[in-house]
Amino acid sequence: MAERLYYSNPYIKTWETEVIETRSLSNGYALTLKQTAFYPEGGGQPSDYGNIAGIDVKDVYEENGEVYHIVNTLPAQTNVTCEINWHRRFDHMQQHSGQHLLSALLIDTYDIHTVSFHLGNEAVSIDLNVPQLSHEQLLHIEKVVNDAIHSNRHIKTYEVKKEELHTLALRKVPDLEDEVVRIVEIEGIDVSACCGTHVNQIGELGLIKLTKTEKQRGNTRLFFKCGMRALADYQQSQEIVAELSNKFSTSRELVVERIKKLETEQKELQKQLEELKNENAAYLASELESKKEGSFLYHHFENRTLKDVQALTKQLLQTPDTTLLFSFSSDQKVLLAHSGSGVKCGELYKELLPLYDGKGGGGPKQAQASFSSSENMNAFISAVKEKITEA
Numbered sequence: 001m002a003e004r005l006y007y008s009n010p011y012i013k014t015w016e017t018e019v020i021e022t023r024s025l026s027n028g029y030a031l032t033l034k035q036t037a038f039y040p041e042g043g044g045q046p047s048d049y050g051n052i053a054g055i056d057v058k059d060v061y062e063e064n065g066e067v068y069h070i071v072n073t074l075p076a077q078t079n080v081t082c083e084i085n086w087h088r089r090f091d092h093m094q095q096h097s098g099q100h101l102l103s104a105l106l107i108d109t110y111d112i113h114t115v116s117f118h119l120g121n122e123a124v125s126i127d128l129n130v131p132q133l134s135h136e137q138l139l140h141i142e143k144v145v146n147d148a149i150h151s152n153r154h155i156k157t158y159e160v161k162k163e164e165l166h167t168l169a170l171r172k173v174p175d176l177e178d179e180v181v182r183i184v185e186i187e188g189i190d191v192s193a194c195c196g197t198h199v200n201q202i203g204e205l206g207l208i209k210l211t212k213t214e215k216q217r218g219n220t221r222l223f224f225k226c227g228m229r230a231l232a233d234y235q236q237s238q239e240i241v242a243e244l245s246n247k248f249s250t251s252r253e254l255v256v257e258r259i260k261k262l263e264t265e266q267k268e269l270q271k272q273l274e275e276l277k278n279e280n281a282a283y284l285a286s287e288l289e290s291k292k293e294g295s296f297l298y299h300h301f302e303n304r305t306l307k308d309v310q311a312l313t314k315q316l317l318q319t320p321d322t323t324l325l326f327s328f329s330s331d332q333k334v335l336l337a338h339s340g341s342g343v344k345c346g347e348l349y350k351e352l353l354p355l356y357d358g359k360g361g362g363g364p365k366q367a368q369a370s371f372s373s374s375e376n377m378n379a380f381i382s383a384v385k386e387k388i389t390e391a
Helices: 086-110 135-151 162-167 227-248 252-289 307-316 345-356 374-390
Strands: 014-025 028-033 050-052 055-057 059-063 066-071 079-084 114-119 124-128 155-161 180-186 190-193 208-216 219-226 296-301 323-328 333-338 358-362 366-371
Touching (some): 055 066, 086 114, 086 180, 086 219, 086 227, 162 180, 208 227, 252 296, 296 374, 323 374, 333 374, 345 366, 345 374
Antiparallel strands (some): 014 028, 028 066, 124 219, 155 180, 180 190
16 A cells, blocks of 8 residues: 555655556556555545646545556656645645634534535535524634634644544544544644644634535535635635725725615616506507407517516406417517416417427416517417417
């Protein structure tokens, strides 16, 4: 089995080693090395990336105690130089150490326990054994965690025998079959069993920012960002706020107030627009009533959409046993609506639409459809008119 350099020195970036074994796979080759600093996926932490003799390492996994490195091509020689993608490795170290610190202080502060941990390329989260966290709790725990970062406590790793675990003040007793267990200890704050890579001092986390919470099967999923991820998030937020501030010609502190004011104004304008639409619908309804052929009315709209005539449709259907057939040039749609029981709109559409390459449907009182061409739409309209006349 390979010597795991990431345990003795998680900061190692390059090293010389020897390829011990190669396996041919459907998606490339799996290499085993005499010494490896590539972390295999496990414990909620994704695998490292990098290269072996200049060949990209696509994935790293562990199987039966051995670490396998997936590459597309084989190196020319067995003696190779390996290099870690340091940006990815250090990011994982920051996020994972940050999770240990956050989980420990959630217990100390609120007796809230972490039930699972997820570290992805974009999101980092822990699931907590509470249905929700208040805004005040989130603000407080964020301050507690960042105060702890400023103390710059040491993080040490060591191994203990399984039977010695009871002598440690573990945050959570692991359910492991291994006879030897790796421990990650944040000085004076946390002791946990963990196989991941971590920073040496919690000051290297720089910053932890709690970003949002979601309900998750009776628990709360808490999203957060550490280190450079937190900085990038802050930079993006600042850019957004600055742009909004410039757009609204106001200070950053008053951006939210300005948006709320705009929302109020927009709601008032929308209310006025609806009133005007209803007035217009009443006028147009009166005009269209004169075009009725008995209880049937067909009208084609050149510059309106189906959505635009909702109020008009509702008003016209107040007359019993009215059948409306509306077509629209703007989106090539056809609406059929009926206020009685003599016309089954949905059934009629189901029968005719396949004949004219139309898509849509509806219920007994109303149906709508769209068409790929005006020719198909017009042919469909003629067919519907014929069916209604027959009825």
